[in-house]
Amino acid sequence: MAVLLTGGAGYIGSHTAVELLNEGYEVVIADDLSNSSEEAIRRVEKITGKTVSFYRCDVREWEALNRIFADNSIEAVIHFAGLKAVGESVREPLRYYRVNLDAAMTVLEGMQTHGVKRFVFSSSATVYGAECPFPYTEDMETGGCTNPYGWTKFMIEQIVTDTAKATGMSAVLLRYFNPVGAHPSGLIGEDPAGIPNNLMPFVSQVAVGKLKRLNIFGNDYPTPDGTGVRDYIHIVDLAKGHVAALVYAEQHTGTEVFNLGRGSGVSVLELVENFERANDIKIPYVFTERREGDIAECWADTTKAKELLGWTAKLGLEDMCRDSWNWQRQNPNGYDE
Ligand code: NAD
Ligand code: UDP
Numbered sequence: 001m002a003v004l005l006t007g008g009a010g011y012i013g014s015h016t017a018v019e020l021l022n023e024g025y026e027v028v029i030a031d032d033l034s035n036s037s038e039e040a041i042r043r044v045e046k047i048t049g050k051t052v053s054f055y056r057c058d059v060r061e062w063e064a065l066n067r068i069f070a071d072n073s074i075e076a077v078i079h080f081a082g083l084k085a086v087g088e089s090v091r092e093p094l095r096y097y098r099v100n101l102d103a104a105m106t107v108l109e110g111m112q113t114h115g116v117k118r119f120v121f122s123s124s125a126t127v128y129g130a131e132c133p134f135p136y137t138e139d140m141e142t143g144g145c146t147n148p149y150g151w152t153k154f155m156i157e158q159i160v161t162d163t164a165k166a167t168g169m170s171a172v173l174l175r176y177f178n179p180v181g182a183h184p185s186g187l188i189g190e191d192p193a194g195i196p197n198n199l200m201p202f203v204s205q206v207a208v209g210k211l212k213r214l215n216i217f218g219n220d221y222p223t224p225d226g227t228g229v230r231d232y233i234h235i236v237d238l239a240k241g242h243v244a245a246l247v248y249a250e251q252h253t254g255t256e257v258f259n260l261g262r263g264s265g266v267s268v269l270e271l272v273e274n275f276e277r278a279n280d281i282k283i284p285y286v287f288t289e290r291r292e293g294d295i296a297e298c299w300a301d302t303t304k305a306k307e308l309l310g311w312t313a314k315l316g317l318e319d320m321c322r323d324s325w326n327w328q329r330q331n332p333n334g335y336d337e
Pocket of ligand 2 (some may be wrong): 074178185197198199204214215216217227229230268290291294
C-alpha cells in the first residue's frame with residue numbers, strides 16, 4: 001500500500017516516512033522543499049534501506065498533484081505540507097491562509113478525483129480554547145487560536161470534517177503537542193531555518209556553540225518553578241502515532257480526532273536540567289520577559305489515543321534530550337554540508 005506524504009521531507013514527515021517504511025508501506029513524498037532539504041529523503045532511505053518516490057512540487061499545483069496520483073497507487077494521504085511559523089503568520093496572515101488552506105483543499109480534491117479514501121492531517125494543540133482546563137481532551141471546545149497559523153489548523157479541521165461527511169472518506173485529525181528529539185541514528189532531525197523559535201532546537205544550538213545562551217521567556221508563570229510548561233513528545237513516538245492513525249483510518253469512516261502527546265507537563269527549567277544531565281553539557285541561560293502570546297501551561301489527555309489507536313508514547317524526556325543533541329552534534333549545520 002502506497003501512502004502519499006505531502007511535506008514528507010520536513011521534520012515530522014521524514015520521521016514518519018521511516019516508521020511507515022519499517023512497517024512495510026510504500027512511501028511517496030510530495031514536497032516543494034520550501035522548508036526542507038532533499039538530503040532528508042536520502043537519509044530516510046539510508047536508515048531504512050528502502051526507496052522513496054519523491055516529487056518536488058507545490059501541492060497546490062493541480063497538474064503536478066494529479067500526476068502523482070495517476071503515477072502511483074496511493075491508498076492514503078498524510079498531509080504535513082504547510083507553513084508553520086507562528087510569528088510569521090501574524091505578520092503575513094494572507095500568505096498563511098492562502099497557502100495552508102489551498103494546499104489542504106487541493107490535496108482533498110486530488111483524493112476525491114482519484115478515489116482515495118484515507119486522510120490523516122497534522123493539526124495542533126493550538127486549536128483548543130484558551131479557557132479549556134488541563135489536560136486537554138479531544139471533546140473540548142476548539143477555536144481559542146491566538147494567531148493566523150492556529151486558525152488555519154482550526155479551519156482545515158472543519159474542511160476535512162465536512163469533506164469526509166460528504167464523500168464517505170475516513171479522516172484522522174492529529175493534534176500534536178510539542179514534538180522534539182530526532183531519530184536515534186542522528187541522521188535525520190529538526191533543521192530550522194535561521195534562529196530557532198522553539199525551545200529544544202534553541203537549547204541544542206546553545207549546546208553546539210552556535211548561540212551564546214538561552215533566553216527563558218518568563219519565570220513568573222503560575223507553574224511550580226515559574227517557567228512555561230509544555231507536553232514534549234519524542235518525534236519517533238509521534239511518527240508511530242501516524243502509523244496507528246492510518247490503521248485506524250483503514251477500519252473506520254468519518255472523522256476522528258486524537259491528541260498526540262505524552263500526557264505530562266515539563267517546565268522550561270526541567271527540560272534544560274534534563275538536557276544538561278543527559279548530555280553532560282552546561283546550558284547557560286538568563287530569564288527574560290514573557291514571550292507575547294505564550295500560555296503558562298499546556299498538556300494532553302492521551303486516553304483516547306491509547307484506547308482507540310492502541311498508541312502511547314514510550315520515550316521519555318531523557319531520550320528526547322539525548323537524541324536532539326546526537327542529531328545536533330553530528331549535523332551542526334543541519335542538512336547543509
Ligand atoms: P516542516 O516545515 O519541517 O515540514 C513541512 C514540509 O512541508 C516542509 O518540508 C516544506 O518544504 C513542505 N511544504 C510547505 N508548503 C508546501 C507546499 N505548498 N507544497 C509542498 N510542500 C510544502 O514542519 P513540521 O514540523 O514537520 O510540521 C509538519 C506539519 O505538522 C505542519 O503542517 C505543521 O503545521 C504541523 N505541526 C507541527 C508542529 C511542530 O511543533 N513541529 C506542531 C503542530 C503541528
Ligand atoms: N521558550 C523559552 N525560550 C526560547 C523558546 C521557548 O523560554 O527560546 C519557552 C516558551 O516560552 C514555552 C516553552 O519554552 O514556555 C516552549 O516553547 P516552544 O516555542 O518550543 O513551544 P510552544 O510555546 O509553541 O508550545
